[in-house]
Amino acid sequence: MLGDDNNVWIVKFKNNPQHLRILANELVGTQLAHVIGLSVPLVGIVDVGQSVIDTYPQLRIDYGLKGSERCLSGLQFGSQFAGSMISLQLDEYLADEQLLSTHNLEQFAGILAFDKWTCNTDYRQVVYRRNGVERGHSAVFIDQGACFNGGEWSFPDAPLKGIFAQSCAYSAVRGWDSFEPWLSRIEEFDPHTLWEIAEGVPREWCGGKVWELDMLVEKLVDRRSRVRELINQFRTSDKVPFPNWNKKGSDAWPPRIPPSRSSLGFARITRRTPCHNA
Numbered sequence: 001m002l003g004d005d006n007n008v009w010i011v012k013f014k015n016n017p018q019h020l021r022i023l024a025n026e027l028v029g030t031q032l033a034h035v036i037g038l039s040v041p042l043v044g045i046v047d048v049g050q051s052v053i054d055t056y057p058q059l060r061i062d063y064g065l066k067g068s069e070r071c072l073s074g075l076q077f078g079s080q081f082a083g084s085m086i087s088l089q090l091d092e093y094l095a096d097e098q099l100l101s102t103h104n105l106e107q108f109a110g111i112l113a114f115d116k117w118t119c120n121t122d123y124r125q126v127v128y129r130r131n132g133v134e135r136g137h138s139a140v141f142i143d144q145g146a147c148f149n150g151g152e153w154s155f156p157d158a159p160l161k162g163i164f165a166q167s168c169a170y171s172a173v174r175g176w177d178s179f180e181p182w183l184s185r186i187e188e189f190d191p192h193t194l195w196e197i198a199e200g201v202p203r204e205w206c207g208g209k210v211w212e213l214d215m216l217v218e219k220l221v222d223r224r225s226r227v228r229e230l231i232n233q234f235r236t237s238d239k240v241p242f243p244n245w246n247k248k249g250s251d252a253w254p255p256r257i258p259p260s261r262s263s264l265g266f267a268r269i270t271r272r273t274p275c276h277n278a
Helices: 022-035 050-055 107-118 147-152 182-187 191-199 210-235
Strands: 009-012 043-048 060-062 068-070 074-080 088-091 125-131 138-142
Touching (some): 022 043, 022 074, 107 182, 191 210
Antiparallel strands (some): 009 074, 043 074, 060 068, 125 138
């Protein structure tokens, strides 16, 4: 959809077929990933008026054999289109050889740490941004809807959940240092900042159970110290995802640094990016 800021937004509606809470997952998850320094789209809360729904009858949710219904008006989740209608091109898939040449390949280790922290129960979703005058691509990590186990807001951890399907993306992992700085940023993530992010979620997206969002935040705070353990479970799985891991000293985990308060703050701006450094 074209926003009033003249940018193109990918919009998820409240009555999407996955779950109402998917909108909260997208908003919270993408902002968390942004704070720890990962390449994610700009996100916002998009207000779609009833007049827009009435003007464009194609704005419908298709349930297949179960029929369809009109999209609901009101506050929706928006993710700014990672490409552009003019200068940037976007690819949804790269062959292994192209993937290995992406400019930010090292961030696949960072997004793995993020997905383990947030218990993404889907495969990691990625698009690749390419400028027409440059060679190569940059990965943009999209779709945080399956974080927190989708609409369940639970954490059924498993070694092969939240991973990227093309294992070559992890070929640069040599040890725990390959997960930096993102892993340390998760372990040191300021709880105050996490609460500020959660405060930006429209209450209506919680499905009438706002207190469960509070419980979700508390669980995320507790899980910061478990991310290395969860990565290690994936590392020692039958998939053998890190063939280039340095065996010498590979099981020596650096001591966890106690969390400290961050100076980062957030401003919730309806219809535009609610996340920026204050």
